[in-house]
Amino acid sequence: MTRTASHPAVRAAAPFHPADHDDAWWRSAVIYQIYPRSWADSDGDGMGDLPGITARLEHLQYLGVDAIWLSPFYTSPQADAGYDVADYRDVDPRFGALADADALLARAHELGLKVIVDLVPNHSSDEHAWFRAALAAGPGSPERDRYIFRDGRGPAGDEPPNNWDSVFGGSAWTRVTEADGTPGQWYLHLFDPKQPDFNWDHDEVRAEFESVLRFWLDRGVDGFRVDVAHGLVKQPGLPDWHNRTHMLGETDEAAAHVLDKVKPQPTNLSPYWDQDGVHEIYRSWRRVLDSYGTPARILCAEAWVEPQERAVLYTRPDEMHQAFNFDFLGTPWVAEDLVAVIERSLEAADSVGAPSTWVLSNHDVVRHATRLGYAPGTKRKNGIGADDPQPDRARGLQRARAATTLMLGLPGGAYLYQGEELGLPESTTMPDEFRQDPTFVRTGGEELGRDGCRVPIPWTKDAPGFGFGPSDRTWLPQPEVYGDYAVDQQRGVAGSTLELYRTLLATRAELGLGRASLALVEGYAADVVALEAAGPESGRVLVLANLGDEAVELPAGADVVAASGPLADGRVPTDTTVWARLA
Known part of the structure; x- marks a missing residue:
């Protein structure tokens, strides 16, 4: 019937x-996220790198995106896959050298692709020169004041300064051993212990990051995606907080509040998320970017903020240009909920004169071709393992194609995650011995973590490592089924997911749907x-x-x-x- x-x-x-009659490029841009570890390996060591990215950029010109966003490639011990930065002005040798970054920028611009790089301002690596200096200098020193060090509670100072938990599990505080060998102060890390939080009340921290912005802008980057943009400023006094914030959500009903089914707890009630003081930081950054003239260099916020009315504050005219619409990402495959989140998102964005910026997958969440293979309302876990209920892969792909077609028909910007144009599913059967996400370790395996969405991309079905590099080495194992999704199996094939994405992007541009x-x-x-x-x-x-x-x-x-x-x-x-x- x-x-x-x-x-x-x-x-x-x-x-x-x-x-939208503003012709600024970023207002309707489609931006493709590259996770450098997993895009393409040029030297056969099993780890993706910058020369590998450069060699494969024609794929993105063929696809039809406007820009790329590179996850971190900076010098790092890789405790959190590069989101623990030891040097913000250099390239980690695993990925190449500064000359390789320059070559990538030049080639991307030749192909008409803008380049956005990740910036990680909430925390550094514990191997950053500043943190090493802080440990050596001791309590009360100017060096320690660049980070958040506090004396412990209890008679011997052997209890953390407050009760905050880490997003990755366990306490958000680690005690140091002082230079004389005695137990000393504690430092804050909202994520891994190897990621100490900066003190953004310190003028030197603010000046340093404005300098980092200029360093990369002078090399030709077109903007920055700002990691944990809502976390830089902490409430004075660092009061106890009795809730643990899960940045990525744990169910696919994260946007249910758009129908007033669940009233969200405003994120700024937490003493370490979405504090009003972050906005002055981004106003100062906007002034730096605007000084480079046109075309605009942009800022995009990774801000897990509720409700939408607070999220759009990050995109006021003198702050950031974009902020990811995570409410849309978390909305279940239910028509009523989708209509509500689209309407509310656009109304909120319109209230500050900004575009909404849509996204369905990234390096921190289960791929949407897999998420949508479960029934709406299914508890969404941080990682899927072989012992978990498995998704309906065919249904997930069908829904993912439909969800992407819906998303790309909406006005505003959009972000795509590498491999989604292939319909790539999550790796859901990875043996635990291969997992590297710190969440897996710090929760004792209770949360499997994000490795499943970070597996290297398949380029050629019948090549070692599916063409990821010149050897069969890959830093995470690729499921055998990935061969069927390889680029060479889809390019030019009518009805393939790759060709669907090409059609959508070309038609979207032709019809101006991003500005409609x-x-x-x-x-x-x-x-x-x-x-x-x-x-x-x-x-x-x-x-x-x-x-x-x-x-x-x-x-x-x-x-x-x-x-x-x-x-x-x-x-x-x-x-x-x-x-x-x-x-």
């Missing part, structure tokens, strides 16, 4: 998102997401995602320009999204 809309062409009286206005379309059943985009290039375009059990009829005269999967006699099947021009 086919369900038809009783009034398929009826629109909301007015768009809830007005057309958006309105809800009435008359469809509750399990359908129906939106109308409108703009000078696009005309009227219906973006329709069918999450129901029955095929949906399109309006008379609708001309389908993109679809996440085959249609059934012109009708939209279950778990399929279409873009269709309207007369």
